[in-house]
Amino acid sequence: MTQKAYSYYPGCSLSSTAREYDVSTRLVFKNLGLDLQELADWNCCGASAAKGTNHLLGLALPGRVLQQAEEKSLPLTTPCPECYSRLRFAAHEMKDESVRRQVSEVLEKDLQNNVVVEPTLKIIWEYEGDLHLKKSLAGLKAVAYYGCLFVRPKAVADFDDEENPRSMDDIVARLGVEMLDWSFRSECCGAYLSIPKPEVAYRLVYRILRGAKQVGAECVVVACPLCQANLDTRQKTVEARYKESMGLPIIYFTQLMGLAMGYSPEELLLDKHLTDPLPLLRSKGLA
């Protein structure tokens, strides 16, 4: 049987603050027999900065990534919701022929705009084969936190429910983890405002962490590098500001998958988080 292959676009965060998301994603895909072929010479998608500065630039930066994927004739995948959103948005806008021509003009290459873009979360969610699990993560209680861009807006991201997404809950529940119901699945974490306007982000991070705590979660499972960074690296500040102890490790769903597949916490870079997940995992006999 030939392996199913994808063009892989990790995006900037995954080669820096979210390296553990990249490493664990690659391990999970390898274990599932899915081939990730990283695009050569990929560039930044422009994130929120490009689209709010020059609309055409905000389309052309992800446009170049789409064009690289077209050349490889493989479906394109990325673990990052911001990258995913920018790629899908550019493809969506380019359904308008005049926009497609404009972006092609910037790139000096004729974009066909025919490449399939799917996030790694969706591919794993829809994977029907054996997950090759070596151990159960039963005993662990978690909430799944999706953030914004994997679920909104429907015209761009259309694989899970906008208000009450299930994909990550389903995947992590398959590992034996008890997934708790809660109200903050797709609330915003404050995104990049944690740098230029931290007080806005602190308030949002606090509400999310408190929401997780209130339903009895022992950790928060995430799929977004920015969500992870905000909930993890801002947690100490938020605890001090709101005089409330949280102690909630913020773990990528692919790290938990890797753990259940038999990889060690070190291989999955579970020691990279600021709120250390290892004491919790050890107390459950998982590390």
Add this chain to the structure above:
Amino acid sequence: MGGTSTVTPVARSSFLLHVEKESGQRIMDCYQCGKCTAGCPAAASVDITPRQVMRAIQLGLVDEVLDSSMIWLCLSCQTCTARCPCLIDIARVMESLRLIASREGRAKEKDVALFHRLFLRSVEASGRLWELGLGGFYNLSSGHPLANVGLLPSLLMKGKLEVLPHQNKVTQAAVKRIFERASRLESK
């Protein structure tokens, strides 16, 4: 009752038309239900809320809109867009307002505008975002030299930050050209 009553159309200000053209959204469809504001993560931190921004555009209140903090603190989380019963892409309207304000050199939230500029400068320089560089340049240019430095030792120790920007000549050259061509074509 009957079909005889007439509605006098409100005169559409040039500002309203400008925003409609820039965003591609039908601003006059907004009937002020407030769902956008109810779900907005920034609403508690802004001067005028998304609902008020929509009304102010309808009324042609240029300064109230372009000098608001709302258009800069919008997180593009898309909740308003997802929930608007009139199918207005409100996040897109906020984005268009940021574009219009930027062109006029207006920015109520200067640090946010600066952050976006430095983000793009980082991408333009190497083709990819250099997170440590962005943080450093932001601290130096914003007048908050100590912002986030408390996090630096643990982030560096855990190998979470690239010490140097990405080095790839192909990406770098291609992205530089995209920036040049996009700004030339956009200004046409």
